[in-house]
Amino acid sequence: MEHSTCATLSSSPPLRIEYRKPESVQEDKCSNRFPVSSVGAASAKVAVGSHVWVEDTDEAWIDGEVVESDGEEIKVHCQSKMVVAKVNSVYPKDPEFPELGVDDMTKLAYLHEPGLLLNLKSRFNANEIYTYTGNILIAVNPFKRLPHLYGNDIMEQYKGTDFGELSPHPFAVADSAYRKMINEGVSQAILVSGESGAGKTESTKMLMQYLAYMGGKAESEGRSVEQQVLESNPVLEAFGNAKTVRNNNSSRFGKFVEIHFNHMGRISGAAIRTYLLERSRVCQVSDPERNYHCFYMLCAAPEQETERYKLGKPDTFHYLNQSNCYALDALDDSKEYLATRKAMDVVGISPEEQDAIFRIVAAILHLGNIEFAKGEESDAAEPKDDKSRFHLKVAAELFMCDEKALESSLCQRVMVTRGESITKPLDPGSAALSRDALAKIVYSKLFDWLVTKINNSIGQDPSSKYIIGVLDIYGFESFKTNSFEQFCINLTNEKLQQHFNQHVFKMEQEEYTKEEIDWSYIEFIDNQDVLDLIEKVTYQTELFLDKNKDYVVGEHQSLMNSSDCSFVSSLFPKPREESSKTSKFSSIGSQFKQQLQSLLETLNTTEPHYIRCVKPNNVLKPEIFENANVLHQLRCGGVMEAIRISCAGYPTRKPFNEFLTRFRILAPEATARSFDEVDACKKLLAKVDLKGFQIGKTKVFLRAGQMAELDAHRAEVLGYSARIIQRKVRTYQSRKKYLLLQSASTEIQAFCRGRIARVQFEDKRKEAASVRIQKQARTYICQTAFKKLCVSAISIQTGLRAMDARVEFRYRKKRQAAIIIQASFKTSC
Numbered sequence: 001m002e003h004s005t006c007a008t009l010s011s012s013p014p015l016r017i018e019y020r021k022p023e024s025v026q027e028d029k030c031s032n033r034f035p036v037s038s039v040g041a042a043s044a045k046v047a048v049g050s051h052v053w054v055e056d057t058d059e060a061w062i063d064g065e066v067v068e069s070d071g072e073e074i075k076v077h078c079q080s081k082m083v084v085a086k087v088n089s090v091y092p093k094d095p096e097f098p099e100l101g102v103d104d105m106t107k108l109a110y111l112h113e114p115g116l117l118l119n120l121k122s123r124f125n126a127n128e129i130y131t132y133t134g135n136i137l138i139a140v141n142p143f144k145r146l147p148h149l150y151g152n153d154i155m156e157q158y159k160g161t162d163f164g165e166l167s168p169h170p171f172a173v174a175d176s177a178y179r180k181m182i183n184e185g186v187s188q189a190i191l192v193s194g195e196s197g198a199g200k201t202e203s204t205k206m207l208m209q210y211l212a213y214m215g216g217k218a219e220s221e222g223r224s225v226e227q228q229v230l231e232s233n234p235v236l237e238a239f240g241n242a243k244t245v246r247n248n249n250s251s252r253f254g255k256f257v258e259i260h261f262n263h264m265g266r267i268s269g270a271a272i273r274t275y276l277l278e279r280s281r282v283c284q285v286s287d288p289e290r291n292y293h294c295f296y297m298l299c300a301a302p303e304q305e306t307e308r309y310k311l312g313k314p315d316t317f318h319y320l321n322q323s324n325c326y327a328l329d330a331l332d333d334s335k336e337y338l339a340t341r342k343a344m345d346v347v348g349i350s351p352e353e354q355d356a357i358f359r360i361v362a363a364i365l366h367l368g369n370i371e372f373a374k375g376e377e378s379d380a381a382e383p384k385d386d387k388s389r390f391h392l393k394v395a396a397e398l399f400m401c402d403e404k405a406l407e408s409s410l411c412q413r414v415m416v417t418r419g420e421s422i423t424k425p426l427d428p429g430s431a432a433l434s435r436d437a438l439a440k441i442v443y444s445k446l447f448d449w450l451v452t453k454i455n456n457s458i459g460q461d462p463s464s465k466y467i468i469g470v471l472d473i474y475g476f477e478s479f480k481t482n483s484f485e486q487f488c489i490n491l492t493n494e495k496l497q498q499h500f501n502q503h504v505f506k507m508e509q510e511e512y513t514k515e516e517i518d519w520s521y522i523e524f525i526d527n528q529d530v531l532d533l534i535e536k537v538t539y540q541t542e543l544f545l546d547k548n549k550d551y552v553v554g555e556h557q558s559l560m561n562s563s564d565c566s567f568v569s570s571l572f573p574k575p576r577e578e579s580s581k582t583s584k585f586s587s588i589g590s591q592f593k594q595q596l597q598s599l600l601e602t603l604n605t606t607e608p609h610y611i612r613c614v615k616p617n618n619v620l621k622p623e624i625f626e627n628a629n630v631l632h633q634l635r636c637g638g639v640m641e642a643i644r645i646s647c648a649g650y651p652t653r654k655p656f657n658e659f660l661t662r663f664r665i666l667a668p669e670a671t672a673r674s675f676d677e678v679d680a681c682k683k684l685l686a687k688v689d690l691k692g693f694q695i696g697k698t699k700v701f702l703r704a705g706q707m708a709e710l711d712a713h714r715a716e717v718l719g720y721s722a723r724i725i726q727r728k729v730r731t732y733q734s735r736k737k738y739l740l741l742q743s744a745s746t747e748i749q750a751f752c753r754g755r756i757a758r759v760q761f762e763d764k765r766k767e768a769a770s771v772r773i774q775k776q777a778r779t780y781i782c783q784t785a786f787k788k789l790c791v792s793a794i795s796i797q798t799g800l801r802a803m804d805a806r807v808e809f810r811y812r813k814k815r816q817a818a819i820i821i822q823a824s825f826k827t828s829c
């Protein structure tokens, strides 16, 4: 669809990119890899003790400390091993890398692969799945729901907020596109790319949700355009999505959704353009993938419908049973069937049309079950057996065409030479190919019909003032075997990559212009794309010619056109005389080239915004971040290219205040007296004798490698300062210790002396006391002994006296007795 803005904008001359590698990055493809001879001081940067990134076969990049260096080779002590690497193959590690990374890669001090990777990984681990690289949004698929990131309240926050003010988000990209459209009156495009399963469709839905929020109708105004666009998703997904090894719900077509806006910025129409549906999947499925969802849904439909279409289980159909995968976890095909029917109602597909659509889907399944064997005529084919005849009959019934005519269209070719028609029978192999060709063309016409129907139902606004287009397109594909489809997909990506590079370079220029720096001499003749195209992918060209043919076989065309079903015949209208001649020789390649050309023309009339989706792992699980895998996608997705372009100019830029905070130490005396940030930055850079940088209006712009060079200076100054500080601290500590020891020893001495004196005093006191005690004891003993002696003496005396008295008594008694005796004697005598 044409827009009023197209003519004016597309007439402007295309941007000519001519880059010349700047001198400072002559030997360096991307950023601060050292040594860069002109940057110098390489040895200082890889000094022993510094931290660097070295390449690793498993982890892509690992970091470690340099433990030995001979100027050319270094030994790096990494966490798990010791690695020897060439000096010019390593990258410096940012000593001040924040733990949770930075929300914009351009804020990284060192803009190189390992730095990028570490930043994405750190953020991913903290559930920060979005990161900017300038204006490009990188979205890493979390493979888990993060509801706190979405919702109306979040959309409200992003509404009208400057880009970069809030955390990176698809809403911010959509908001920026919407506001640019309104403020600058220029159509916008948001290009969402990434490999299968990276999250393109999810991101696209979020963008649509935000645009609907900003420019949609009030609920009271009935079903809105944006609602219809969102509601058409289940229909397109049922017929255009399939399970692949990379994604259970992989879109097998490219999609460009144009949202039309009126002069008030309200959505006034929309159009969906699709690109390159993968037709071959209809009749060829590899294990463990599936065919398009609609086939399995129909097999799981309510019984009366499967009976009507004579369907059975999916494993009874050749087009489905080439793979062993029939059901999907967390997906109920019978429910999906009903949901698809409902979505078809919503987008205005009538019940009759729905019936015809599913009849065709069923007919394709039956068509696939027709096998061929050699017929009676030599080299002729015919249905192999009764089973094949049954499926032929049912397919004809469902297509509402003549059974015999269907058989002939599969088993014969009519060749017209010099006005004569010759009917040529086909051999069984060719008949099977003819059957597959019919299945593919019918399915692809059906898909185109659905897209047209949805577009008619949504309605376009031919008088729309601007558009915002959202492109959800498959990224580069490189499989074991790459065929025509991969060639077309990769060609698209090369074209989009070129568009992207031009834009990124333009954005760089805009930033330089905005900052009023001189960038006129940045030139760079870039043939990397061509090299990549040749080196990346190897194509299997065997089926290129066949796959490139797009004409409808005449027999198929007339068969389908003669169908009694108006829906079927309308898919194959009679070609006009003159167009039939040209279309016979048209190829998918040339049609695709035209589509691509028209897409790029549309994109050239718009201001592009980019979302690069990244799949963190191939097992489709949360919390797993595979370095090598992510790096590969960053390289393919042009993120490294954007950085390469950026490196051709001034990849590192720092606002004046941040620059001064980080590097003031290099010239403290020069900056101390300057209150003007620009002046201070200039003095500082002059002091370190750095050449080739630029001073912008708000930032310092550095060439590739210069940040590392400044950091090396800074590390040197810091190291020198650290040594002085260490020396002072050691002196201080030693002196303090000495003084402490000294006072302690004095104290100890004094203490000891005091103690001795006290001990001596105590001794003397004790001696005196003991003498006194002895004396007292002696006195006491003497007294006691004396007392005892006295008592003894008294008792002896008493005893003696008593004894004497007794003796006396006895003497007297004896004298008395003697007297008596004498008296008696005398008497007797």
Ligand SMILES: Nc1ncnc2c1ncn2[C@@H]1O[C@H](COP(=O)(O)OP(=O)(O)OP(=O)(O)O)[C@@H](O)[C@H]1O
Pocket (backbone or CB within 6 Å): 141, 142, 143, 144, 145, 146, 194, 195, 196, 197, 198, 199, 200, 201, 202, 203, 246, 247, 249, 250, 251, 252, 474, 613
């Ligand atoms: N932001 C997200 N939050 C949560 N899950 C997500 C997000 N983005 C993607 N996913 C998950 O990853 C799956 C694949 O995403 P999606 O279908 O968008 O990939 P795609 O890039 O469109 O793939 P294809 O090219 O094969 O169609 C989704 O079904 C969803 O489960």
